[in-house]
Amino acid sequence: MRLEKCWFCSSTVYPGHGIQFVRNDAKIFRFCRSKCHKNFKMKRNPRKVKWTKAYRRLHGKDMTQDSTFEFERKRNRPERYDRNVTENTLKAIKKIDKVRVDREARHHTMRMRGKKTMEQREAAKELEQSIHMVKAPALLQQEPSLTLPKIKVKVSQQLSEENRMEE
Amino acid sequence: MAASSASKLFRAGRSLLGGLKDPNGSIGLSKDLPRSYLFSQQQRTFIQMRTNLKVVDNSGAKRVMCIQALKGKRGARLGDTIVASVKEAQPGGKVKKGQVVYGVVVRAAMQRGRSDGSEIKFDDNAVVLVNKQGEPIGTRVFGPVPHELRKKKHVKILSLAQHIA
Numbered sequence: 128m129r130l131e132k133c134w135f136c137s138s139t140v141y142p143g144h145g146i147q148f149v150r151n152d153a154k155i156f157r158f159c160r161s162k163c164h165k166n167f168k169m170k171r172n173p174r175k176v177k178w179t180k181a182y183r184r185l186h187g188k189d190m191t192q193d194s195t196f197e198f199e200r201k202r203n204r205p206e207r208y209d210r211n212v213t214e215n216t217l218k219a220i221k222k223i224d225k226v227r228v229d230r231e232a233r234h235h236t237m238r239m240r241g242k243k244t245m246e247q248r249e250a251a252k253e254l255e256q257s258i259h260m261v262k263a264p265a266l267l268q269q270e271p272s273l274t275l276p277k278i279k280v281k282v283s284q285q286l287s288e289e290n291r292m293e294e
Numbered sequence: 295m296a297a298s299s300a301s302k303l304f305r306a307g308r309s310l311l312g313g314l315k316d317p318n319g320s321i322g323l324s325k326d327l328p329r330s331y332l333f334s335q336q337q338r339t340f341i342q343m344r345t346n347l348k349v350v351d352n353s354g355a356k357r358v359m360c361i362q363a364l365k366g367k368r369g370a371r372l373g374d375t376i377v378a379s380v381k382e383a384q385p386g387g388k389v390k391k392g393q394v395v396y397g398v399v400v401r402a403a404m405q406r407g408r409s410d411g412s413e414i415k416f417d418d419n420a421v422v423l424v425n426k427q428g429e430p431i432g433t434r435v436f437g438p439v440p441h442e443l444r445k446k447k448h449v450k451i452l453s454l455a456q457h458i459a
Contacts, residue, residue, distance in 0.1 A: 128410075143411025149401075151417045153438040153457040 135163035135173050137180035190234045195227040247281070338404040338415070340369025341376060347421040350400065351432030351454075354387010355380045358397060358421055372402040372414075373442040375428075378421065388431055389423065395431075397421035398448055400439045414440060414459065422451050430454065 131140045134156045146164055148156045158164040166176065173181040183189040198219075206212070341347065345360040358378040363370035370376045376397050383391045401416035408414060416438070423431045430451055438457040443449075452458060 140412075145412055146405060147412060147414040147459075149414065149416050149438050149440075149459040151401075151437050153459070155459060 131157045133157060133159035133163050135159075135167055135176075135179060137173075188238070190231055193227070193230060195223055195230065198223050338402075340366065340371060340404060341374075341399055341402060341419060342369035345369075345419065346381070347376075347378065347397070347399070347419045349397075349423060350420045350436045351422045351430060352387075352434045353423045353430075353432035354389045355383045355395070355423060357382040358395070358423070361394065370399055371404060372399055372406040372416075372440055373446045373448075374399050375424070376421065378423075395423050396426060397423050398428075398430075398443070398446075398451060400435070400443070400451065401437065406440075406442065408442075416440075416459075424448075424451075 128142055130142075131145075132138070133140055133145070135158060138159050140157055140159045145157060145159050146161075148158070148164070148167075150156070156167065158167065166173075173179040174185050176182055180189065184191050340363070341360055342363060343360055347358050347360060349355045349358050357380075359381050360370070360376045360378050362377040364375045364377065366374060376399060378395055378397050380389050380391050380393045380395060383389055383393075389395055398421065399419070400422050401418060401420035403415060403417065403419055405413040405415035420437065422435055425431060428448060433454070435451055435454040436456065438459045439451060439455040440459050441452070443452050
């Protein structure tokens, strides 16, 4: 029994699932489900299809190089059955998976850092520029308390500066 | 008003017919799929009478037309034997055009289920010519062959094969 990788989306194909397509040059394409198979028949390039692992790796959305991937390399030598080895391998698989998931989460946070500050900067700018869409400018000058209607102020210093500028 | 309703019906009828002729017609156009999509969604079926198959050994024949599938009511599949008529042959080969031969299907475009639950399919329909006893006439086999042949006791073909899928 062998767990293969889908050629299109790179997910694991478990036994009993999927279709194997053998081309005349003896290259075997395995697909996990008909979605991938149909995309292949449409001659789509997996590197351009957003939801595949190939795209995500290529565009830096997911981890590319990691030592945890070394454990999943394809080995063609059959191992002699040894109960202890099997037991240790099963334990190791669990641990390696945990490590890999942690590293992927860390990669994700590293990729997404700076998003919060950027969002807040954009929000402040929008507030400054587009407040006239919410309240009339004449009204704003009359009652300065109306400039900030019910906005959660986290970066209070920046927004209070805006407030003072309005006044 | 009668005339306008009649013309509307006529147009509706036309579109219906259009839908029936073209298998993916209206749906395909609405989703704006490329032309190749329509052609690649073929329904692959069995190898039956009048099916053209490619010959992938060096017995001399090039193309062969199935006359009879020896087992199976609906037709032959991957690994079955067929009776075929040689339609195209190389000039100096062991078989000649018009000859009736037996063949073993080594590649079929229709998917065949395997015992582990997966399915396998090939790019084209190909056959290896054999004699009545099941031994191949040629001495070489080209392209990949499935290991379903082992169960069907076509061991000689497997031994000649370059690649076993």
